[in-house]
Amino acid sequence: MSSPGVPLPLKTEHSTRDRLYLNFLNVIPFLIGSIAILRDSPKWVAVYIGIALFFFLVIELRFACTHCSYYIRSKNCVKCMMLPGIPKIFKARPDPHSPIEKAILALGALPVFLFPVYWLIKDPLLLGAYVVAWALFFLTARRYECVRCINFECPMNRVPAEVKEDFEKKGGLSGNIEISAENIRLSGTDRCASLRAEHEFKDFLYWNFVTLTILFSAGLAIGISSTGWLLTYIFIVIFHFGILEQYFFCTHCPYFVRGEKCLRCMMNWGWPRHFKPVPYPPGKFDLAITSLGFVIVIFFPLPWLLKVPFLLGTYLVAILIFLLTIWRYECGRCIYFGCPFNRVPAEVRKDYQK
Template sequence: MSPLNSGIPLKTEHSTKDRLYWNFLNMIPFLIGSIAIAKDSLKWVAVYIGIALFFFLIIEFRFVCTHCLYYIRGKGCVKCMMLPGVPKIFKARPGPHSPFERVVTVLGALPMFLFPVYWLIRDPLLLGAYIVSWALFFLTARRYECVRCINFECPMNCVPAGMKEEFEKKDGISENIEFPKKKFQAEGSSKCASLRVEHKFKDFLYWNFVTLTILFSAGLAIGISSTGWLLAYIFTVIFHFGILEQRFFCTYCLYFVRGEKCLRCMMNWGWPRHFKPIPCPPSKFDLAITSLGFIIIILFPLPWLLKTPFLLGAYLTSILIFLLTIWRYECARCIYFGCPFNRVPAEVRKEYEEKNRAE
């Protein structure tokens, strides 16, 4: 099997969905920090909000955004995924950042990140959630946006040098600047410019990190009340993902059908294949059994979560982040066409299947 012969498009503009998704993800750590501070004083919450706004609207705006192509190309207002509609109060400055600008940006960011720590260390649960939420934000941004962002001056930018040169030659006129080298074909596109024909270990690490944020909040809520029920929950999760899902859902997946003795997908890496692959779409019965298993897994911890509102909020937010992220960035390029959530266009599926039959 080989990936489709197409490159990945650079994101030359952001949609409303991009802005909603990334501002939602960005608001989570600020909300957690505000909750920790609010337990002591609402006045300090106002100070925290002021520090954050000063950083984003003054320091970052002046010393970072003015060098960004999204800022430079905007007319009147900013049109990026993080600060949509904000007036351009500073003059655009094409070119690299100066050492002074980098230092000021770092010094301006530190108070924003560190300010709530004094209150967070009083509540280890909130501190952990704060760290995890920021880690999730930066990991997701680097994984899905930094590989196609035209802000080449950003230190997190991961666009290959060849793509940058091609974009600069065309002066950013093209909406889809493509780079056909194979090693970039399965990275970074939510518009299915390429299919992800195989997963890597880093995919497994990322998606299991996201999944663990869900399971940890549920397990913690149960474990506070009962060790016995926690063990029952752990057994149910292992049985579902290791046996039930593998038999009634994974066996139909093209990632599973391949000849490895162990699974090599983004959710199950190194797990033994207990069942033979079935190279056809899953039946309604298979999907019903799989759905029932997921419903049980999701609803099982609710009686305990309802006793702890913070853990309930963390649980529901983690599920929402998981679903939004996988829907935006994976379902549009996944080769498991039998999955009911698959969003790969029909013409791309057809082309992929024809190439595989030819090979």
């Protein structure tokens, strides 16, 4: 199949799952900001909500969305991943953004991001969570959505120039990136969602950033009460991911043999390969041991997290984001077919193995 550099096909439409997932990511920083403000004054929360609504429903809709292909394609209501069902109260403008429109957008966005900072700096935990939440949203959108978005006017758009030209020549008829057997089999065409044969260092950076969000919130909750138990938790995490998971799960993975002396996968980049690859899928015993290790890692910090509700919420939301994101964007094109979460169709697996 393909290398990680092969561009994914453009997404001409958004599904309900797209809207739910991206809006879930988007609402998290707003919720954190609202919590910080609410501790001081409910009235200022109302002001904050008003500022956000004015930006998204007026400024962004008029000065950004009207130039967007998704907006232009919609009939009566907007059909995009961020503002579904909003009436098209402004006229579509297929021409590029003017400098004035870009300036208005930038000035309009600043209050949305900066308004809650006054209250957030009073609580370093909330401030950190706020920054991380926005970082997760933008990194995820840029990494998985901006590379296949047909809104070429957006400054975050990362679709290669040749793909844009090809899309425009075809009159905007490129297919969506739904991970299906038909699309994956069409590897090498502009409609394929090809399997990921290799990982890159940037994959490792992204996924470990998401993972560290989980581990940091748990470690912080434990560390507040006991340094000894924190060291125990760190040992458990290192033992599970560095030894237990590698031996019983990773040795069966095709990515395990990538690289020379060190691993080259999105979760373990540069980690020494202590064990020999196993050329067959993991058995029930391997999966049971790996699952038990994950259960211990996940549930071990709960007694301490229950004492700090905010960290408990951060921990659970971070786990949910991790699972939703990896299931949505990675499991449908992963070549580790022995993994119980793999979503590549059976006929595509057979074709790849041949």
